[in-house]
Amino acid sequence: MDEELKPMLSVREFDPDRDTERVEAVERICEVGPSGKLSLFTDMLRDPICRVRHSPAFLMLVAEIGEEVVGMIRGCIKTVTCGKRLSRNGKHNANNTKHVPVYTKVAYILGLRVSPNQRRMGIGLKLVHRMEAWFRDNGAEYSYMATENDNLASVKLFTDKCGYSKFRTPSILVNPVFAHRARVSPKVTIISLSPSDAEVLYRRRFATTEFFPRDIDSVLKNKLSLGTFLAVPGGSYSSETWPGPDLFLSDPPKSWALVSVWNSKEVFTLEVRGASRVKRTLAKTTRVVDRALPWLRVPSIPDLFRPFGFHFMYGLGGEGPDAAKMVKALCGFAHNLAMEKGCRVVATEVSPNEPLRSGIPHWKMLSCDEDLWCMKRLGEDYSDGSVGDWTKSQPGMSIFVDPREV
Numbered sequence: 001m002d003e004e005l006k007p008m009l010s011v012r013e014f015d016p017d018r019d020t021e022r023v024e025a026v027e028r029i030c031e032v033g034p035s036g037k038l039s040l041f042t043d044m045l046r047d048p049i050c051r052v053r054h055s056p057a058f059l060m061l062v063a064e065i066g067e068e069v070v071g072m073i074r075g076c077i078k079t080v081t082c083g084k085r086l087s088r089n090g091k092h093n094a095n096n097t098k099h100v101p102v103y104t105k106v107a108y109i110l111g112l113r114v115s116p117n118q119r120r121m122g123i124g125l126k127l128v129h130r131m132e133a134w135f136r137d138n139g140a141e142y143s144y145m146a147t148e149n150d151n152l153a154s155v156k157l158f159t160d161k162c163g164y165s166k167f168r169t170p171s172i173l174v175n176p177v178f179a180h181r182a183r184v185s186p187k188v189t190i191i192s193l194s195p196s197d198a199e200v201l202y203r204r205r206f207a208t209t210e211f212f213p214r215d216i217d218s219v220l221k222n223k224l225s226l227g228t229f230l231a232v233p234g235g236s237y238s239s240e241t242w243p244g245p246d247l248f249l250s251d252p253p254k255s256w257a258l259v260s261v262w263n264s265k266e267v268f269t270l271e272v273r274g275a276s277r278v279k280r281t282l283a284k285t286t287r288v289v290d291r292a293l294p295w296l297r298v299p300s301i302p303d304l305f306r307p308f309g310f311h312f313m314y315g316l317g318g319e320g321p322d323a324a325k326m327v328k329a330l331c332g333f334a335h336n337l338a339m340e341k342g343c344r345v346v347a348t349e350v351s352p353n354e355p356l357r358s359g360i361p362h363w364k365m366l367s368c369d370e371d372l373w374c375m376k377r378l379g380e381d382y383s384d385g386s387v388g389d390w391t392k393s394q395p396g397m398s399i400f401v402d403p404r405e406v
């Protein structure tokens, strides 16, 4: 590091009035992903803190050299499931035992950026250290971050210098929104649930899923949550005969599934940069054909080379032998909702072991097979009880990806 710059570097809390424009300028020149390939740019719609502001506790820091903003980092803290234990009080099976979640306070780092001309001078490292100090002061027991597997700078910074280890590798599955409606199987009925009914279903059936947020009720009631949708076999239940979550769970159909949809379009837009002229023209041609001849159902590639919004499907789960088929119907339903709202893609993120994955339509070229999550334990003196050190645990079949931090 240039010794002369050291005293001038300061890190402080983001001030929207002072910093918004300067932070956006840094964001615009920061490519995320290896250079020379397609890269993704994010437009935070004049609200650089948007990707954390819906979390229970959040902070954004900026690094400054003189008057110049040269880097930033966002972080948030929430309570999530890190494992499960047997409880003997429930009346849920012959032994009167059931699994209940074990919760921990976890912090998440995202949106770390350093201006290209100020890199390799220790600014990124300093921002991470300062954020971790805030995490510790606020009682977080773990900290994690997500990055592309091939983002060498980011992976090395966190694993070599900050003590993080590779933890989970969920897949981001992205499907384009076509100009024609997706087909939803007529054998499936889709019921829209109220946030409170959805909360009961999630807490009863999915609370032991890793990263399940204890404040699921605030996620479901957030204005960005467009609803929770339940798929059941046609003829079992309908919106009119929906008996409420308790009766439903006491006599569920053989298979069912549910998903919630988050309106990320209101938070930020994305843009793919670095595509060749040939690729852009090809994509445009498929759209022209799809729009002109919608009955052909040509799978058109949406215009991702201009800023676009998307919906995020979260809380995907289900039970029974046909649950993946139910998920497929839900994805068709979510596609049509995204089409009505003018989104160009629908995305979700699932565990590599997710049993319902086969029901999620997606395009490989738009998806990311391995989103690398790295985690660190922030202190050694926690009593994790039966779970032990979470960073050393085996992944579960499913993972809950909180839409607030997408």
Ligand SMILES: CC(C)(COP(=O)(O)OP(=O)(O)OC[C@H]1O[C@@H](n2cnc3c(N)ncnc32)[C@H](O)[C@@H]1OP(=O)(O)O)[C@@H](O)C(=O)NCCC(=O)NCCS
Pocket: 030, 031, 032, 033, 110, 111, 112, 113, 114, 115, 118, 119, 120, 121, 122, 123, 124, 125, 126, 145, 146, 147, 151, 152, 153, 154, 156, 157, 158, 160, 161
């Ligand atoms: C990742 C990023 C924030 C690093 O910022 P930085 O200020 O350059 O990082 P630092 O100078 O603090 O580097 C600390 C350590 O990280 C590792 N590192 C950083 N950049 C690296 C690179 N390009 N190649 C390999 N290792 C790298 C090194 O171990 C480095 O220590 P060293 O310089 O003593 O070898 C910056 O490259 C960036 O903004 N990238 C684009 C946005 C992005 O990918 N963000 C991360 C998403 S989570």
